[in-house]
Amino acid sequence: MADAHKLEILRGLIKFKSNTQKIWGVLILLSIVTAIEVVLGIYKPEALEGKVIGMKILNWIFIILTIVKAYYITWDFMHMRDETKGLRRAVVWTGVFLICYLIFILLQEGGYIQGVYENGFVKRDF
Amino acid sequence: MDTTVVNTGTEGKTWGGGNQPLKASYGKMMMWFFILSDALTFSGFLAAYGFSRFKFIDSWPIADEVFTHVPFLHGQELPMIYVAFMTFILIMSSVTMVLAVDAGHKMNKAKVTIYMFLTIIGGLIFVGSQAWEWATFIKGDYGAIQTNGGNILQFVDNEGHRVALRDFAIVDEHKTRVEDQRKSGIWFTDNESLPTFTLEEVVSGFEANDNILIRTQQLTEDGKKTVLSREESIKQLKANGKAVVEGANLHVNEYGSPLFADFFFFITGFHGFHVFSGVVINIIIFFNVILGTYERRKNYEMVEKVGLYWHFVDLVWVFVFTFFYLV
Structure with a gap:
């Protein structure tokens, strides 16, 4: 079992000699990503306040970095990289599909209700 | 006895049964599917948070102004610092967990014991930090x-x-x-x-x-x-003034919309409960390791299974961190 680990990350860009070494490598990667998030979160650079597809660039960066972190936690800490394709797909695709659907309907509906408050005859500020 | 058919004639073929296409033990696979369903529960909560936020998009509290406190640094405005620390603690305990799993594969009891212990300590620090954060949030600051x-x-x-x-x-x-x-x-x-x-x-x-x-x-x-x-x-x-509000609870919230406080208590509370139960399970496994249960069983798969759960708790926190504190 101990030899069954796949020891490369970033599509083979970084190769590790042992599983232990890979774990520390992934920790460094995750720490860097978190540090970037925190620094951006504190300083909020003006240049990233612009909007792309209805959301701030900064928020897109946060969400993408979060998914990157989630990928490495699942793939390397939870050893998803070493599981069979079938198990990987059964878990990941199910989750990704249902979560995307859920997010879409709820955010769509929330935006609609906001529009009703904004443009309708509901008084909220008193 | 010969009247029932016991052989189907398909043994050894793909649909003959007995093969393991996923090459994972029953316990590990069930842990994965539990994690999947738990992930859906959490995403339900986070999506509901997103719903409420989109509903009040022009009046939602700014998280940077709410969570500015760090223990022992009284009166200073340090947004994000303490949560970043908590995130780091949890990632660190994830690392010690995966090192314990790795040591388990090598049947190294001493190392598994040490790493499990460190994981438990990390978990306790995180739960304690969250309790402190709750207390600060409930107490409020400016009124x-x-x-x-x-x-x-x-x-x-x-x-x-x-x-x-x-x-x-x-x-x-x-x-x-x-x-x-x-x-x-x-x-x-x-x-x-x-x-x-x-x-x-x-x-x-x-x-x-x-x-x-x-x-x-x-x-x-x-x-x-x-x-x-x-x-x-x-x-x-x-x-329009009606009442004085200090701090936050499920009815009122000095930082803005009461929904913000409700979701904060519910989501971080549910996550904190997961961390707490994770710590309890880790302690049980820790004692099993010390007693040599897995040494006798000749495999440390139990450590791997609780490891999966522990990493999942970390995974959820990564998302809570982003959607509650960053975005």
Whole structure:
């Protein structure tokens, strides 16, 4: 079992000699990503306040970095990289599909209700 | 006995049974599917948070202004620092967990013991930090006024810095405020505890200090809170002010929309409960390791299974961190 680990990350860009070494490598990667998030979160650079597809660039960066972190936690800490394709797909695709659907309907509906408050005859500020 | 068919004639073929296409043990696979369903539960909560936030997109509290406290550094505004620390602790404990799993594969009992112990310590630090964060959030900082419509009015000085109620409210020495008690009414059961100041004290203090303005929940174009002019502030306070709010609970929240507090308590609470149960399970496994249960069983797969759960808790926190504190 101990030899069954796949020891490369970033599509083979970084190769590790042992599983232990890979774990520390992934920790460094995750720490860097978190540090970037925190620094951006504190300083909020003006240049990233612009909007792309209805959301701030900064928020897109946060969400993408979060998914990157989630990928490495699942793939390397939870050893998803070493599981069979079938198990990987059964878990990941199910989750990704249902979560995307859920997010879409709820955010769509929330935006609609906001529009009703904004443009309708509901008084909220008193 | 020969009347029942025991051989199907398909043994050894793909559909003949007995093969393991996923090459994972039953326990590990079930842990994965539990994690999947738990992930859907959490995403349900986070999506509901997103729903409420989109509903009040122009008046939602700014997380950077809410979570600014760090233990032992009193009175300093340090947004994000403590949560970043908590995130790091959890990632660190994930690393020690995966090192324990790795040591388990090598049947190294001593190393598994040490790494499991470190994981448990990390988990405890995280749960403790979360308890501290809750306590700070519940206690509140500056205090605010709630309007008849349930909106929150906060106070700022001319430069836009927040001003606490205790800094300007004029305390009426002669007042007698009695907390209602059970004996004072037939139908009365319980009372919320009285705030430090009454509405009248805050209003008179506000009128006496010319440099204080009111900040409403509404966000401006560039994502800052709207600050009213002095005249508007007095008008708004006198016409709509209803109650003094200090801190947050499930009904009111001095930082803005009560929904923000509700979701904060619910989501971080549910996650904290997961961390807590993870710590309990880790402790059980830790003692099993010490007692040599897995040494005798000749495999440490149990450590791997709780490891999966522990990493999942970390995974969820990564998302909670982003959607509660960053975005």
